[in-house]
Amino acid sequence: MPIREATLDDWPRIWPFWHxxxxxxxxxxxxxxxxxxxxxxxxxxxxxxxxVVEDDSNAVVASAYLTANYGGPAAGIANAGFMVDPDHTGRxxxxxxxxHVLAEARTAGYRGMVFNAVVETNPAVQLWTSLGFTVLGTxxxxxDHPRHGPVGLHIMYRAL
Numbered sequence: 001m002p003i004r005e006a007t008l009d010d011w012p013r014i015w016p017f018w019h020x021x022x023x024x025x026x027x028x029x030x031x032x033x034x035x036x037x038x039x040x041x042x043x044x045x046x047x048x049x050x051x052v053v054e055d056d057s058n059a060v061v062a063s064a065y066l067t068a069n070y071g072g073p074a075a076g077i078a079n080a081g082f083m084v085d086p087d088h089t090g091r092x093x094x095x096x097x098x099x100h101v102l103a104e105a106r107t108a109g110y111r112g113m114v115f116n117a118v119v120e121t122n123p124a125v126q127l128w129t130s131l132g133f134t135v136l137g138t139x140x141x142x143x144d145h146p147r148h149g150p151v152g153l154h155i156m157y158r159a160l
Contacts, residue, residue, distance in 0.1 A: 001093070003100045006050040006063060011040050013060035014052065017085035018043060025146045027124070028081075029117040029153065043081070049104065053097055061088040064097050066104055069114050078110035078160070082124070094127055102131065106160045118154040119143050125154065133158040 006014070015036055022039070025032040030042070043065060044050055053062040062084040069079035080101050084093045105113055113133075118125060120138060129135075133156040141150035 001053050001055055001061070001096065003051055003053050003097065006044070006052045008044060010050075010052050010060055010063075011044055014043065014063045014083075015039065017061075017087075018063070018083055020086060021083050025144075027119050027122045029119070029143060049108075051097065051101065051104075053093055055088070061085045062093045062097050064101050066101050066108070068110075069116070076109065076111040078105040078108075078113040079116065080105070080113060094124060095131075098127065098131055102158075102160065110160055112157060112159045115154070115156040117143075118156050119145065120152040120154055121145060121148055125156075128156055128158075131158065 018039055019036070022028050022030050022034055023032045034042070043063070048065040048067040050065045051063065052060045055061050062082070064080055064082045066078060066080050068075045069077045082094060082097055084097070102113065115128065115133070118128065136155045136157050138152040138154050140152045142153040143151050145151045
C-alpha cells in the first residue's frame with residue numbers, strides 16, 4: 001500500500017479513525033474528548049512530518065507523524081505517533097508505516113527515537129519491541145485504562 005506525506009486535505013479522512021481511537025481511551029494519553037480542531041492542530045502540526053497509508057480505493061487507512069522529541073542540543077532524538085484505522089488492523093499496516101517512519105527519521109538525521117507514553121497494555125508494545133525498541137522505564141499506574149484500571153506508561157527507545 002502506498003505511503004505518502006499527508007496534506008491538510010487528508011485531515012477529514014484521518015479524523016474519523018483518530019477520533020475513534022482516542023475516544024476509546026485505551027492507547028493514547030490524550031483527552032478522549034479532544035475536539036476535531038484541537039486534534040487537527042495536534043496531529044497536523046507544521047512542526048511534524050505527517051504520513052498516510054492509502055488502500056486500493058485511495059481511502060486513508062493509517063497515519064503517522066514524525067517530529068523532534070526535544071529541542072536544542074537534544075533535537076537529534078525523534079518522536080512519532082501512529083494510528084491504524086481499527087477496521088484495518090491485523091494487516092501489517094502498523095509495521096509497514098513504522099518501518100517507513102523509522103527510515104524517514106534516519107534520512108532526516110535523527111540518531112534515535114523515543115516514545116514518551118506507551119500504554120503497557122497496548123498491543124503495539126509487541127510491534128515496537130520487534131522493531132528494536134526497549135522499555136527504558138515504566139511509570140506505574142499512570143494511565144487510567146477503561147477496562148484494566150490503572151496501568152503503566154512505558155518510555156521506549158531505539159537507536160537509529
